[in-house]
Amino acid sequence: MSLTLDTLVAIATLILVVTGLFLIFGLLHVVNLAHTGLMAVGVYAEVSFRGHGVSFWPSLVLAALVTGAVGGVIEFVVIRRLYARPLDTILATWGISLVLVQCIVEIYGSGQRFLDLPTVGATTVLGTPYSNYRLLLIVLGASLVAALALIVRFTTVGLTIRAVMTNEPLARSHGINTVRVRQLTFITGAALAGFAGAVLGPIQGVDPNFGATLVATGFLAVLLSGRTLVGLVLSCVVLATTQTLFSRYENAVWANAVVIGLAVVILRFRPQGLSLRRT
């Protein structure tokens, strides 16, 4: 049972990490390598807010807002100028990540920090006691996916998003302000990164390179998703399950390498990734 729960936690963690990345990749066709840095911004924002006595839930929201604002600045200054040069976006976002991390080192120092868990204790699930906070992660991951699916399927915002995703020039000619859509997408993606950072902070141990290993898998999950939500969930399940099983039965460090190798091999033979959409 605990293996099943561990796997679910790993899947939920990966989903939390990649949702913002997926949104930006899907709409902007940009793999946002600054995601690592943005997650670090989120977790350090949480460190500050909690340090000033703000309780857990409000500080999550505030961390997401702060990161969203940082994302807004990045979009305005850099990303907006690079939409026609996808290769350069990779480099620019990579550079931004470095800048964000160095800013954090400058302000907070490079040492490790720890965040208190908001809920201690365990709940017994089918006979296995399991940490409350980790159970909370599973719930959060599941509700994030559910919310995203519902928004995309049933709301006007979702309709706009789908229109821009499928055919941007056509969407523009139908009166959709695609510049604004891109801007809001990037801000939302950044806010989600900050949220993920803040949520994962208490169990991951906080340092400025926070998330670097998590995100390497995340990038591959996004490429594997084939730009569909179902594909995203499927690839998170496949990668996270592989990682958990391999860590459990073999070696935790090599698990990272195995997951990356697996993703590369899948993409070699299924370039469309794990999307179920017919091509």
Place this chain on the structure above:
Amino acid sequence: MSRARLTWAAGGAALVVVVLGMPHLLGTYYLSLLTESLLYGIVALSLDLVWGYTGIPDLGHALWFGTGALAVGMMTTDVDPTGLVLGVHGGLGRHIAGVAIGMGVAGAVALGVGLLSFSQGESDPFYIAIVTLALTVVAGTLYTQETRWTGGDNGLFGFAYHKFSGTTWYYICAVLLVVVAAGALALVRSDFGLVMRAIRDNQRRVRFFGTNVEAVKIGVFVLGAMLAALGGGVYATIVGFVSAPLFGFLFSTQILIWVAVGGRGTIIGPIIGAVGLSFVTSKLSESYPTEWSLFLGLLFVAVVVFIPDGVLPPAVRQVRRLLHRRRPPGLSRALVPSPRARPELRPRGEPVTVVSEVEFAYGALEVLRGVDFEMRAGELLCIVGPNGAGKSTLLNVLTDGKLPARGSISYFFHRGEVVRKGQPIHRIARAGVARKFQIPHLFDSLTVAETILLASRKGRIPSLWRRTREIPVARSVLDIVGATGLDGREDTPSPALAHGLKQGLELAAAVSVRPELLLLDEPTAGLTSNERHVIGDVFRRLVEAGMTIVLIEHDLDFVARVADRVIVLHGGKVVESGTPAEVSASSVVREAYVGTAVT
């Protein structure tokens, strides 16, 4: 001696004096810093070959440097299982073997990564970026775990080769850098360099010239990895230390910064960037480690966003302006009539291509619904039909065997039969199919003559060092060049051409492949009526010589003048076929072109 040569000689002599004099100017400490930065220069130029010239964004280039360094470390140290260095072997032989092994391992790993990552489909530039990034992150974590091999967190140390003085190492590294740089410059200026740049500019188009894009990319990627490993191996031999950060993404990023700031695609720029920035970095990062990293990051972003060419190219332009010099003419190339005989072709009238029951759909949109026709040798076949009839899609299906189309297409060429299904674009192109696109797809950094040179290689890998000045082409190519006004513009970069000239260049490039089957999508759009007339004559001559041409054309007068046979594509099917006169009399064509609905 010309003035330019004199300037070069003077510049070269000054450089030699500076390089030779450095040991007398600098103290031991600074000299060793400089020696290291020369090795970084090798790493930066290896990334420039991969990223700057071939357009492969390798975000984990440090991995190759680290591999070279680790190989030397492992060859020269004894380590216990916890990673403690127990003893060191001193001989130079082991160091040299370590460097060689490191280069071999790096090359082999790069080959594996390349084979898996560069796929035949429309490969995403993000893909290789993320794979290399992920690899470098994983390598960093694995390094600290596999202590038996790597020394873990402490790394391997104390294995430097001590018998050479700092000055000797400096000279060795300077010679190494000069040799590698000279080789790299020869490579990028050679005919092969044209292929690298063409892939960077427009890889899809290169495939249609018959070039195996993946093979070239993998080759350059492996070369880049091996050169970086060479730098890493020599580095480890000198400093006697290897640890996880040499593999890590921070070092990878530094290499990227050197190349971006120096000026990608220039070889010299990245070397200057690496030597200069790493020299300054090692100085400033002692006193201001965080601030300096922050500044480097900002510099990188600013360069990528605002001066993507890097610092060197604009600087060189400014200096030239100050000296009142115009841009120097690069290598001047000329097109000359080929002495080669005509390619052997199938006897006139025999089928060259048989298309049967071809169906193709984009998702739910069925574009081709059972297309049947034949093309015969020495025939000029026109495909007409209203917009959206599937004409261009038909050409896509004909030239790309990877597209999931039903039905069968077989080519019967002089050298044998080729079945389309499953064949990648470049194989079909090599078999003898050339294509001109409706909208010109050219290469931003190639001149007219260079584009034709690339096409006339027909996908064979050109020389790695030779620079062809006189490009042998068929008479018909010279005719097209003359007719479209391209003569005298052989050295003009293709983005500087007017639209009509671009069309002419597309056409000339397609013909210079010397295909058996030439597919032309609206070749006369954008040309004047006089030019059309001349081009029409060229087509007739090619066909008389036995080539088979398929023409997509809207101008029915032009069709009537040049075509042997016309087929009408409508609603995804061939609805009419016959001589131009027969077809233009048919009711279907009239209705389709006048716009009344076909019932």
